[in-house]
Amino acid sequence: MPHESIVLLGVNHKTTPLEVREKMALSDGYESPLAALGALDTINEYYLLSTCNRVEVLFTCTDPTLARLQILDLLFGSSIEKDQLERHVYQYQNNEAINHLFMVASSLDSMIVGESQILGQLKEAYRYASDLKTIGLVLNKLLHKSFTVAKRVRSETQIGANAVSISYAAIELARKIFGSLDDKKVLLVGAGEMAELAAEHLVGQGVSEVVVANRTLERAVKLARRFGGTAVSLGELVDQLAYVDIIVSSTGASSIILSKDDVKPVMKERRNKPLFFIDIAVPRDLDQNINDLENVYLYDIDDLNNVVEMNKAERDKEALKAERIVQEESLKFGQWLEKTELTPTIVELRSMADKICRNELEKSIGRIQGLTAAEQKSVEKMASAIVAKVLHHPLQYLKNGNNGTNQKTRIDIVRDLFNLEESRMDREDQ
């Protein structure tokens, strides 16, 4: 029996520049490329994944070199030069492919390590392949396993727990102060790009209202309209503090625009409800001493950067743990795979022996006269005992080997020795 390999071909953000990935992305969905792959008879099971950071094909085949050529030509031949493809595409086989898939699913291969989006994308790709029945026993099991590995990584490590960008760090802090952000209001001071980005994130996290204060009102109105909020002038800044909860300041002012003494009286009016100031302007907009007020928290861009750095270090530590989990699971899957490769040979060997045994029994018992039922039984018993004893060592050898021989070689030897290829053909002919 020819052996199938699991092969993974692909490009990702690490190996390939965006302009190449763009050309390779499967932008019309999975159905048509999956259907096209169906025309290739070199591959058996196959599945496709395409996200903004990676395009990957996972398949089983007996001749990886030929399959690689055909697949690359079929999927990307029309959109990209051959030598460029050869330069960028990576290829993993068997255990390496399994390991890579698990790394991807656990978000260890992502641009932002620990982000959770990839698992959803993987599941969607799986759904297409499963609906079109392009995956069978091996890939089905493998992909399912990759989901559980991802879950295990998520529950046993803190990989996704830390915010590793400034805006996420700010949002995480806001959550630690306010709990839910759902009914919170944010005041943007300055209507630049940074403010816009921050507002986008905050609104994405459920902030209910956006107020924009800017030197030129026109720009404030424009930005406010984007988030369905209101615009105020810079002069109203202090009055607004009574109504908002989070302040993101990013003006180009050369000196401080809000001092501790401006904020202090506001707290009484707010009945001490907490205020969170985020100062992302350089030079800083807000008086550092504001942080000393009770129930008031001020983080400037350096503070946030520190948080991010700290989280990155923490995440790298967690990533090591996660990689260990992935390795462990890859190993386990490899073992399962080896076992499934063994099974057909074992079954065939047994059935062949059984067949011989049955044939010979029929012949002999027909020839011997006058056997009682009990005697006939014991003859049958003897015959199957001989078969079992003769097969014992070959089977043992298949399962364990004795001198560390490769399993594939062992399978080949046993199949050769017992002439299983031909006996299978005989059966198929009948």
Add this chain to the structure above:
Amino acid sequence: MSSLLFQISFFIYFLAATTYMVFFVSQNAKVRKVARTIFLGAGLCHTLTIILRYFEAGHTPITSQHETVSFFAWSVAWCYLSFRWRYTVKNFGTFVSLLTFCLMLLSAMAPKTILPLVPALQSWWLPVHASIAIVADGFLALACIGGIMYLLQEREIKQKRFGLFYSRLPSLDALDKLNHHCLSVGFPLLTLGIITGSVWAKQAWGAYWHWDPKETWSLITWFLYAALVHQRFTVGWRGRRAAIMTIIAFLSVLFTLWGVTYFLDGIHTYAA
């Protein structure tokens, strides 16, 4: 029999506290599940202990030092468990299990002999007054733990140095709400405890108020909490200030419960 059960509950509380500590450091959800189960088991075993002790003593077992502190621990455990049933506060269990364990330790160190009840205390007011007061203390203890957690978390956020607590403790808002919640249950119960005590005092000793040290101190405690609750509702005291005040007021609770017995003399001592 009941003292054997007490030892068993004590040991299970110890297990619960250790498991919770392991969970606190590792943040492994499986460990938390185990810790919760063990803690619930400890609470149930402790309940059984108290019921058995009631039958052995022939009166509500809140009369000796040992019994009172044990009952206090029980009340903290069950206030927490009843609370959890309604909503959860991240990692609250770790702190509560530690406190419960410490209380059990104190209780274990006190002599466990069953004392005969002096005639003055032989009344059905005993279970009513004492249990209300101690359940109130249970909620106030939870408020105090919430306050401590608030201060730990606030310190890390304010100083911008994130250590052990930042990721493990809930948001400041959640902790402040916890404080509010526990106070709004604990304070009315405390008030009720003092009122029932005073009614009982009228029956037993002939006057509503004697100014004995325990009464005085419970009044001081009551005023501290009243001030806190008042400030919370009128000027919106919250956060750090409310947390500190909760902790101070709880120290006063502890003094009323123990200090008075040890340092000051009065008619309001335990049966001994």
